[in-house]
Amino acid sequence: MTYANETRRRRTFAIISHPDAGKTTLTEKLLLFSGAIQIAGSVKARKASRHATSDWMEIEKQRGISVASSVMQMLYREHVINLLDTPGHKDFSEDTYRVLTAVDSALMVIDAANGVEAQTRRLIEVCRQRDTPIITFVNKMDREVRDPLDILDEVERELGMPCVPMTWPVGQGKSFGGIVNLRTQAMTVFDSGSERLPQDFETIPLTEQAQLAERFGSEWTAAMDSMELATGASPTFDEAAFLAGKQTPVFFGSGVNNFGVMEVLDALVDLAPAPKPRTSNLIVNKQPVVKEIQPEDSAFSGVVFKVQANMDANHRDRIAFVRMASGKYTPGMKLKVQRTAKELRPTSVVTFLSQRREAVDEAYAGDIIGFTTHGGVQLGDTITDGANLQFTGLPFFAPELFMTVILKNPLRTKQLQTGLDQLGEEGAIQVFKPEIGGPMLLGAVGQLQFEVVQHRLKAEYDCDVRLEGCQYTGARWITADTPAELREFTNAYPQRMSLDAAGTLAYLCTSPYDVRLAQERFPKIHFHPLREHA
Ligand code: G4P
Numbered sequence: 001m002t003y004a005n006e007t008r009r010r011r012t013f014a015i016i017s018h019p020d021a022g023k024t025t026l027t028e029k030l031l032l033f034s035g036a037i038q039i040a041g042s043v044k045a046r047k048a049s050r051h052a053t054s055d056w057m058e059i060e061k062q063r064g065i066s067v068a069s070s071v072m073q074m075l076y077r078e079h080v081i082n083l084l085d086t087p088g089h090k091d092f093s094e095d096t097y098r099v100l101t102a103v104d105s106a107l108m109v110i111d112a113a114n115g116v117e118a119q120t121r122r123l124i125e126v127c128r129q130r131d132t133p134i135i136t137f138v139n140k141m142d143r144e145v146r147d148p149l150d151i152l153d154e155v156e157r158e159l160g161m162p163c164v165p166m167t168w169p170v171g172q173g174k175s176f177g178g179i180v181n182l183r184t185q186a187m188t189v190f191d192s193g194s195e196r197l198p199q200d201f202e203t204i205p206l207t208e209q210a211q212l213a214e215r216f217g218s219e220w221t222a223a224m225d226s227m228e229l230a231t232g233a234s235p236t237f238d239e240a241a242f243l244a245g246k247q248t249p250v251f252f253g254s255g256v257n258n259f260g261v262m263e264v265l266d267a268l269v270d271l272a273p274a275p276k277p278r279t280s281n282l283i284v285n286k287q288p289v290v291k292e293i294q295p296e297d298s299a300f301s302g303v304v305f306k307v308q309a310n311m312d313a314n315h316r317d318r319i320a321f322v323r324m325a326s327g328k329y330t331p332g333m334k335l336k337v338q339r340t341a342k343e344l345r346p347t348s349v350v351t352f353l354s355q356r357r358e359a360v361d362e363a364y365a366g367d368i369i370g371f372t373t374h375g376g377v378q379l380g381d382t383i384t385d386g387a388n389l390q391f392t393g394l395p396f397f398a399p400e401l402f403m404t405v406i407l408k409n410p411l412r413t414k415q416l417q418t419g420l421d422q423l424g425e426e427g428a429i430q431v432f433k434p435e436i437g438g439p440m441l442l443g444a445v446g447q448l449q450f451e452v453v454q455h456r457l458k459a460e461y462d463c464d465v466r467l468e469g470c471q472y473t474g475a476r477w478i479t480a481d482t483p484a485e486l487r488e489f490t491n492a493y494p495q496r497m498s499l500d501a502a503g504t505l506a507y508l509c510t511s512p513y514d515v516r517l518a519q520e521r522f523p524k525i526h527f528h529p530l531r532e533h534a
Pocket residue numbers: 017018019020021022023024025026044088139140141142143253254255256257
């Protein structure tokens with residue numbers, strides 16, 4: 001049996017933006033329009049007091065940033081839409097990168113006054129590496145913002161791909177008149193939106209030129225001119241190019257006013273791709289066995305792209321977020337973790353229907369399900385109902401910041417070990433164990449990760465630790481074509497060798513020259529700045 005009908009109607013996408021561009025507002029409006037929530041405000045409230053019940057999230061509350069990514073599912077026009085939120089703070093970008101491996105497309109929200117900002121730029125790079133199709137939403141047109149042509153130009157430059165305007169703004173700020181829908185050739189007239197269901201915005205067909213010109217005056221003429229320039233300079237929408245991540249459809253609007261949001265929701269259904277096949281790369285007898293897994297295949301498979309601990313402060317459990325790659329999930333199913341060949345024994349399995357966690361009835365490729373476990377599952381693990389598969393592509397970035405962990409009470413060594421193992425498995429921090437012994441090293445991409453880990457070690461494992469600076473400024477994962485070559489290298493730098501949480505060998509460096517020198521001395525050694533879970 002295949003599940004083609006089910007997978008074809010799935011859309012799994014990440015919403016990406018720089019903080020404050022309006023991601024939370026848009027998420028909320030998408031949920032509102034799809035009928036998943038009745039009154040906007042709940043996501044926002046959650047943003048303010050996100051995970052208020054969970055102690056270890058206190059840091060997040062204090063700083064008002066989102067550390068955790070979340071998943072929301074909604075139904076719209078007979079389609080199942082899985083929305084994955086991404087943490088906006090730059091120190092948690094690793095988590096965001098991994099979320100991007102679990103989606104088939106991305107919705108990029110841009111503040112029309114600020115254009116493409118730093119955080120968005122980094123996310124775009126990841127999307128580009130993976131050729132993820134990107135839909136662009138230019139938000140806050142009700143404010144005094146930049147010229148739309150200017151914004152398109154910047155998006156094109158930053159994305160390195162042409163923009164295809166799907167809607168076009170008439171005026172902005174106080175004189176924002178609305179948007180022209182290029183497909184339907186009609187203008188939707190702007191009106192401040194409410195917090196409730198989408199109102200019917202007035203539409204006027206473009207054939208009514210005289211009426212439009214009279215009503216919107218010089219804004220109309222200017223909009224028609226710039227629209228002509230924009231459409232003349234852009235290619236027409238080409239589905240194949242969009243799906244290959246070679247052009248981005250662009251929508252304008254104002255999230256907070258519900259305006260232009262329906263167009264985005266429709267684009268997710270009409271333009272965004274259904275789940276794609278995923279490649280399994282298993283090593284059998286040292287030989288790679290590559291297999292393409294189709295979403296509609298009947299056997300269950302999925303990959304853990306996020307592990308989050310203690311979502312419920314009363315239970316010491318962890319939730320493994322699995323992006324399904326194929327098959328159907330039904331309760332009670334027997335599943336195994338490829339890495340250990342052990343059965344996965346979750347205490348509960350949930351979906352994330354409109355932000356509530358609910359028990360899963362059934363789920364298909366593209367869906368995200370959460371397995372609550374007491375361990376045994378790691379970031380990057382492949383889960384199947386029996387077949388031997390290993391999905392790859394979950395990135396770990398070489399840390400640029402390092403700290404040594406000093407335990408204040410040596411009697412808590414065992415708890416510290418457990419804590420670091422678990423936090424390492426979760427990807428909250430990277431843990432490196434020097435091969436010659438000595439204190440453990442923590443490696444992070446952002447400074448804030450250290451603070452979160454220090455806080456969590458105390459709150460969850462009762463380990464008071466001091467973090468001390470050390471001489472390392474980078475790490476490279478090391479491979480060689482032969483064991484002898486690798487041995488020669490590790491013998492030359494015993495004090496620099498360490499093992500990460502997955503037991504992969506890494507070379508610790510003190511400066512960029514370090515790597516270059518080592519590379520010159522050992523040209524046959526491969527130095528990897530990025531490790532993909534394999
Ligand atoms: P984020 O998740 O990307 O960080 O952004 P968020 O949605 O929280 O929006 C950031 C701010 O921008 C919010 O204002 C929000 O109301 C505002 N905003 C979002 N969309 C629009 C829009 O289309 N037009 C205008 N004018 N503003 C918009 P805030 O002052 O931080 O919060 P609030 O007090 O308004 O809730």
